[in-house]
Amino acid sequence: MKNRLPFLLICFCLFISSLYAQDECPLEPVEKGPSVTEITTHKASFTPLSYGTSSKTATTGDKVIFWLHGLAGNAKSWGPVAARTASGGAPGYPARKVVYSNPEVVSYDDTYGNLNDAALQVSGGINSQDPLSLNLGLPFDENIIIAHSQGGLVARSLDRLYDTDPATHGPRKFGGLVTFATPHQGAAILKNIRSGPGYPDMLTQFVQSGCPEVIWGALMEDFYDGVLGFTNLDALLANTLNTVCDLTAQNIIPMAIHGFTGPITYDYQPGGPGLTNLQAFSHNNLDIVAFYGVEDEPVFWRTTASFTQSGNDSAANVDPFFLTLNHDQQAVDDAETERDFQLMKKNYWEGLESFHHSKYKQSMFFARLAPGLSPAFLAKARNHYNKYYESKDIKNAYNNGYLWYLNANMYWKEIIGARESVYQSVGTTCECDYFDGSLPQSAAYGSNSTFTHVNTGGGSCDYNVSSVTLVKSCQTDPFNPNQCQCDxxxxxxxxxxxxxxxxxxxxxxxxxxxxxxxxxxxNFWRRCTPGNQMGWTIVEHGNDGVVVQESAGGLTQALINYELSGANHQEMRNSPLTKDVLNNLFDGDLSLDPNINLAIFKIDPR
Structure with a gap:
């Protein structure tokens, strides 16, 4: 157990607490369970489309870029990227003709209010940088905003304020917007981790179920002496562990994620008022590029790694790690090692369970066979009986831990809305009514059908099929000789x-x-009706570990929705993929489609 706790605590403490220090979004999976019964599982198809058009032309001079952080972030979230873009650069990432400013990252307080309140704060930050453009004679509509996650919605809300009330908010101070991992169609995770009436509170359920599961086997094994069950010490330990896990879920977790359930997140959970306003708003003459991530499986462990490795002040933001965050495979390997360890321990204790059960039966046999030695054999039987049940309890505990590791990624995807059950057509049917063939057709169809049969395979299903001959095979009912069972x-x-x-x-x-x-x-008359066979299907959506592809890559007014394959939510601020797409965007090479004009984002190297 001593060797297992550090890894387990990453799952239940470090990961949770690190979220608030990060720049973005919430969390976790659903209730435990050994498995989910599925009819069918398939990946949802998604083709990002390019919708918007632009008539803007490229410029060769300097540009002003405003960088916006995401939920619970701050000025440090984009700090190194912003600084290296304007000055110094990095290996494989040349500095661009971007006006250097301090701060280049426009910060805003998202612990209160809504998207509009955050947008007004950003507006103040942008307005304070007016001298950058005025002193160099740079037009405001050449300025660019680059935003991560929630920051993209804040920028779009600001554009909406400019458009709906220009007299109050003044002219727009930017003409291009780049979003990374922004939930343009909402973030299901924000609703699913919330508690209260009408909210599922999945995070609390996840911790309450997973916390004892991954620890209990090792804890029981450390205290195992063959008499735990007999002395009820195992029940005391179980109650204590469950109490600690419940206190963690009900008290510590809400404090750790309070920034992710604040008022602003109501605005862009599915159906939120801010999201509804943005979906109904048409951005006028604003060029938008939306980057979305589709992380490799298992997304839960990869996202966990990024949340715990990419803190604002971590080495991930310092040379030589600048724009190189992609170190998530180790977390996957560690999780698989822990899963296999739990399975190995389960199998080991299952063997002991079988051994002690066999020895118990053997001792009871000899106790009956040799009455004179009965006390000795009964004592041995009692010892093996206690060890049998203790082994069984430890086996079950390790099995539950194994199942938690096996299913954690699935639960996570349910939390973020990337895995859902859909009741839909799963095939075709052909429902046929068979009528008495000894009657004329009109008379037969006017009577009740003799049999109704549903052929779920579909195939030929002709309304007008008339006469059909079936072959009847009968056997005497073994329980009632006066009846026949006929096929x-x-x-x-x-x-x-x-x-x-x-x-x-x-x-x-x-x-x-x-x-x-x-x-x-x-002979029968047959009349068939085609139809659909309905059933539950498990649909999985590509995602970045926090936001599904249909949301981050489904901005209908973007010039292009561009996939970052293999990137998760946090990595998109500081990964090799980020470096590549920013280079391509600034070089004018992001898209080879001549119908997609990204000229405003072209920025020459220094």
Whole structure:
């Protein structure tokens, strides 16, 4: 257990507490459970489209860039990237003709208010930088905002304020907007981690279920002496552990994530008022590029790694690690090692469980076989009995820990809205009514159908099919000799029917052998109706570990929605992919499509 706790605490303490020090979004998975029963699981198809158009032309002079942080971030969130873009550069990342300013990152307080309140703060920060443009004769509409996550929504809200009330807020001071991982269609995670009426509070459930599961096996093993169950010490330990985990979930977790459940997040959870306003607003003459990430699986552990490695003051933001954050594989390897450890321990204690159960039965056998030695054998039996149940409890504890590690990534995706159950068509059906073939067709169709059969395979389903001959095969009901169990088949090769019976019926009396050596042809009128077979399907969406692709890459007014494959939410501020796409954007090489004009974002190297 001593070797396991550091890794476990990363999951339940370091990861949670580090979120507030980061620049962005919330959290975690759903209730525990051994598995989710699925009919079908498939990936949602998503094709990012380019919608907007631009008539702007490239300039060769300096530009002003305003960098906006995301939820719970600050001026340090983009600080190194902003500074290196304007001056100094970095290996593979040349400095650009960007006016150097301090601060280049426009900070805002998002612990109160809504998106409009944050936008007004940003407006003040941008206005304070007017001399940068005025002194150099740079037009305001050439300025660019580069924003991460929530910052993109704040920038769009600011543009909406400019448009709806220009007399109060003045002219817009930027003409280009670049968003990274911005939930343009909302962030389900903001709703799912919230507690209170109408909110699922999934984070608390996740911690309450996972905390004891991953610790209990090792804790029981450390205290195992073969008599825990007999002395009820295991129950005391379990109650204590559950109490600690519940206190963590109910008290510490809300404090750790209070910045992610603040008033501003109501504005852009699904259906939020700020989000609704932005979706109805048309950005006028604002060129937008939206970058969205699709992280590799398992996204939970990769996102965990980035949240715990990319603090504002960490080495990830200092040479030689500038724009190189992509160190998430170690977290995946550690999680898989821990999962396999739990499974190995489960198998070990399962073997001991079987051993002690066998020894218990053996001792009880000899106690009955040799009454004179019965006390000694009964003592051994009692010892093995206690160890059997103790081994069984520890086995189950490790198995629960193994299942938690196995399913944690799935729960995470449910939290962020990247995995959902959808009731939809999963195939075609052909529902056929069979009528008495001994009657005329009109009379048969006017009566009640004899049988109804649903063929979920679909196929040919003709409303007008009329006469059909089925083959009946009957056997005497073994529990009622006066009844026959009869199967009706569509296909018959002259000797035996093939396929499954169309339907089965119970018929009274008579000879159950039928004609033709046990098979009897029967005529029916058949009328079929095509339809859809409905069922539950598990749909998974590409995501960056926090926001799904349909949200971050679904901005309908963007010039281009551009995928960063293999990047998660936090990495998009400081990763090699960020470096590559910024280089391409500033060089004018992000898109080779001549219909996509990204000229405003072209900035020459110094």
């Amino acid at each position: 009706y088949y569509e296909s018959y090769d002259g000797t035996n029917p093939s396929g499954n019976p169309v339907f089965t019926a119970t018929e009274s009396g008579g000879d159950c052998t039928g004609a033709g050596g046990g098979f009897e042809p029967v």
